[in-house]
Amino acid sequence: MAEMAMRAAINLALREEMRRDERVIMIGTDIAGGAQGSSGAEDVAGGVLGITKGLLSEFGAGRVIDTPISEMGYMGVAVGAAATGLRPVAELMFIDFIGCCGDMLLNQAAKIRYMFGGKSTCPLVVRTTIGAGANAAAQHSQSLYHWVTAVPGLKVVVPSNAYDARGLLATAIRDDDPVIFCEHKALYDFPAAAVEIPDASYTIPFGEANFVTEGTDVTVVALGLMTHIAAGVAAALSGKGISVEVIDPRTTSPLDEESILESVASTGRLVIVDESAARCGFGQDVAALVAERAFHALKAPIKVVTPPHCPTPFSPPLEQAWIPSGERVAGAILETMGLDPALAAA
Template sequence: MTVKTMREALNDALFQEMRRDPGVIVIGEDVSGGAGGSSGSRDAAGGIFGVTKGLMGEFGDKRVIDTPISESAIIGLANGAALAGMRPVAELMFADFVGVAMDQIYNQMAKFRYMFGGKAKAPIVVRMSMGAGMNAAAQHSQTIYSMLSAVPGLKVVVPSNPADAKGMLAAAIRDDDPVIFLEHKALYSSKGEVPDGEYVAPLHGASLVQSGKDATVVALGRMVSFAGKAAAKLAADGITIDLIDLRSTSPIDEEMILESLSLTGRLVVVDESNPICSIASEIAAIAAEKGFASLRAPVARVTAPHTPVPFARELERMYVPGPDRIEAAIRKAVKGE
């Protein structure tokens, strides 16, 4: 295995799947680097985050398609291409702008297979950057997986590390249903070991990052590493946790969560999104409905406040659920402190 950034791992997956299947196309704003870079040639950057760099040079502009700044056009094109037998990977530069294309997503692609009685499929991947912590202000920093997970017919995944980013993106491209693929902006430069060559990871199912006896901590995306930092501090005091990386918010791996809860008796959910109608709320409901007999303490939710993401760096640091808040929530669940 090779150590790579999440950005490089995602790029690997796109190259892998486009080489494997000529029906895979990439659609979005500046995905081929725009009309020209400093060198005077296309493919100067490969999108604002560099994930699609190099694709244009190998696959050409028939398969790496720059679009106008129109999310509805991007998703509308992806919908039509999928119904025509292709496997589009549509990039929306920021998840915050998904509202512009919501009809095409929740009222069209999510319902194609159902409304056509299984005679049509929608093998579409919608890649979006998300998340706070990069000083990008309220309209470019939201985590919207809760809203999209509420739509029947959509699969929603949130990788937390480079290996999952590569493997899950490959799996998403091969899937016959629409997949919302959410990438935290603060993780693009994070590094980890990534399998070389062709690699496909399970699209669904949580991952047990570490084992412990005192509490079950469920996190996703950037929050997985923050929860890991909190766990390291707690271990010095003899408190150990099961840390579960949710990986997918639709479907949710209820089985792993409930199995862990039956062993630890305490549940802390760490979710960067706002608290109302959140993934944290959903997991708390699952625990209350199906794991109540196992609970030895109230379910704790560590989330952002119910406010827009602040622009000021000091306020944004307070907004994001950090390791200290997670540590305090776990300590309270375990010891009542």
């Protein structure tokens, strides 16, 4: 056991799976980084966020493939390769670029197994980054996992810590169907996401939520960075005698509906903290699930805490106002309990 940051855990999972199975390749822009630059140095970057550093040195350019900035083209190559015997891990630098490769995910990868009558598979993993907090503004900060969750044929993972990231990425790479693996940029080196992980490789099944905290008064469903905000609030409120159960679904498709429903059946109150969207997002989806299937267990209206329906701003104070804050989460929890939201600040 050793404590590891999420950045290192993802790099480790990639190495382990590439060692385990020669059919696993990586493909993406700058994933090795610096090919044919004037310094002659190779493997200098590991992508703009440094996640894949060292993989080129270990596995060579035949399996760690730097592409042109041609998202649709290389995603199509990855889908074609996946349908014919390789197991590509394609990197989409930011999920905001999904518009540049949407067809290959939406109409090709997601459809192959069903549309071909079950006679083909597409073992593709798309690693991509999500999330605000880096002052990257409107085109590099979105959390569009709700878009891909809405598409039948794609599985969607949103890990919140190093342990989950390593195990879920191993599962994703061994899965015969396309998986969109959404890494929150703020979590790569986030202290609370750096946790103890075992020495040996392991997998975590999709569709099994993690109970971050157990509690009896309010259920909070949160993903990615939001689980940490929710956990912080839960710890603070426990000092005020309020018991919060934080559930991290870890995968949005498949979704562990049962854990959410069981938790709400016991607490009777639900708050969802979601960075995806104020409308038609993951938060509204979970709210609808509970309203349909656990309505009579509810003691109070469901609260959904999201960013406003507004692009992610650049200026730091504006961006902080955009990201769901602990204060808003605490306020929502207190509201479901019929308490004054202002208590959160007290």
